[in-house]
Each structure stands twice: as C-alpha cells, then as structure tokens.
Amino acid sequence: MTDSEKRGPRARGSEKRRRLTAAAARVLHERGIERTTLGDIARAADVPVGNVYYYFKTKDELVQAALSEHSAHLDILTGRLDELADPRERLKGLVEAWLEQRDVAARHGCPTGTLAVELDKRADGTLDAEVGAVLRQLLDWAGHQFRALGLPDPDDLAVTLVSAYQGMSLLANALRDPDIMTREGNRLLRWLDAL
Template sequence: MTDSVNPAARAADKRRRLTAAAAQVLHEQGVERTTLADIAGAAGVPVGNVYYYFKTKDELVRAALSEHSAHLDELTGALDQLTDPRERLKTLIEAWVGRRDVAARYGCPTGTLAAELDKRAEGTLDAEAGAVIQRLLDWVGLQFRAMGLTDPEGLAVTLVSGYQGMSLLANALRDPDIMTREGARLLRWLDSLEAAGRTR
C-alpha cells in the first residue's frame, strides 16, 4: 500500500469509528446530553479531529441514523437468506428479544432517537429518523405479503408497534423480561396469522 493510500484509509477508518461511536453514544445518552467530546472519546479520536469530519452535532446525528439504517440493512439482508417469510419475522422478533438488556437500559436505538428529535423546533432530522423506521415497516410488510395475508401494511404496523411498545416499557420499567414476554406474545400472534391463512 502506498503512502498516498494510507492517509485515505486512515481517514476512512476514523470517520467510520466516529459514526459508530455517534450511534452508540446518542443511543445511550440522547442528543441533548451528548457532546462532541463524548463521541470523540468513544471513538478514540482527538476531539479537535471531529470537526474535520463533522462540523455540527446534527451532522453526527445524521451519521448515527445512517449507521442505524446500515444495521437494519445488515439484519434484513441476513433474514432474507431464510426461505420462509414467517421464519424471517420470527427470527426478527428473536433478535429484538436477544437485545432485551440493551432495550431495558436505553430503549430502541432508532425509536428513542426519533422521539427525541421530534421535540426539536427546527431541522428535518426527525423525518430522517422516521424514514429508517419506515424502511423496517416496508420490509416487514413485504414478509406479510409473501405469506399471502391481507392488509400486509397494517400487520407490519402492528408488529413494529409491538416492538416499539415493548422496548419503551422495558426501558421505562428497567425490566428486560417485558421484552421476553411480549416477544413470545408476538411469536404466538404470528402463528395465529399463519393458521388463519391456512384455513382460508
């Protein structure tokens, strides 16, 4: 690797670390309580370097949303390897439940960020957070459509609302068992939909 490539690779790595740190720290602390120094510290980057990559905190929030979107793409891409759409949805729910301790401590990464950004008077970041949630809704709706069920978009809203609700309650009550119980309820609900589809 030449010297001219090394600086570019180092810069890309530094930006990637800052983006990942922004997603983590904003999830754990929220937008208002997070400083650029917090994100720099989590990324292992001198705070003065942050401004080279991100001029404002809003740019870091946008980078965090991009990170959440990339994680969603990675998750749904892995789930798409399963042949049965019902199994894809069940595995999604199991992944949510598998992060029950994180949800109980901090809530849903994108959901909590969307709720906080909605309280701001200016900017479009709230809509950008909503767009990430909409991507999840669209993917879930495709699974219900592939199952041959009516109103796939409505069923997607029910499922994602169930996740957001159980994340919120687990966080508010600091009780990860809520995720376990409600996740099991969502799995039974999916089975009931599949059974109803077979009787038609």
C-alpha cells in the first residue's frame, strides 16, 4: 500500500490543493495573471487539469490562493526572524532574505508587488484589497520592529523600508540586474545600522 493510499482520500485531496496553491503562487509570479492558464498551474502542480476545477472554480480563486501562499511565506519568514533577540537584527535579517531572492526578483519582480500592480489594473478590482493586506502584514511587522527599537515614527520607517524593497526589486526586474538588489540591499543594511 502506498503512502497516498494509507492517508486516505481527504489527505490526498488536501495534498493536491496544497500543490496547486504553491504552483499558483510560483506560476502567477513568473508569468503574470493574464498570461497564466489553469493548465499551466495544473502542469506545475503535476495535477490533471480537470482536478483544478474541483478545488478552484475560477482563476481569481487561484489568485486568492496564491496570495494566501505569499502571506504564509511571510508568516514563516517573520516567525523565524522573531526568534532573533534584537529588533535591528530582525530587520537586517529581512533585508538579507530579500537579497537571497535577488535573482528571482531580477527575473520576475517581487511576488506580492507584481500581483498588486496587476490586480490594480483589472476592471473588477475585487482582489486588490487582498494583496494590500499582505503588504500591510509586512508593514505592520516592520513597524513593530522599529517601535521595539524606540525610534520615532516607526510606521513611517516601515514604509521607507518596504518602499525601498519594492523599488529595488522593480528596478532589478526592469533592468534584469540582480546587482541592483545587492547594492540597494547593502545600503539598507547600513541605514538600519545607522538608526
């Protein structure tokens, strides 16, 4: 009996949904919403395309799942960073995590930022608030770190930090130059040390 058979249909179903969600986040980031088909996501998840409709009735539901995936990744990252004793080190760890993704950013931009731009341009405007919630989650976490450092205007400092990341990932992507992320990330690390 295989592991899949031992787990039962419910476990296999949740595994398929998890694979589809992870694939949606990756493929939508790489190809964009309009250029991505449900078939692209099914292939990336190694799931028959007909099964996609069982879990997600529309592409918008897959976009929502991708946003949930981005939020979960952010939770994991900030949870790991919260284990560090010093808030400045947490913030620097965030920047270092961004730098580790510089090649991906140069190819595709920031996963959440690119979705935000795409969703804002759509006529229906139903999902742009959800992508804003993921960005708000990051801003709130960063603001909390600046507040723990006792710095004035911690929420404004969080906006400065996240704006810098969005700008450097946009430029790295537009110019296909990961070194922009490296240079600007190092500048952010020096800025955090100087605060």
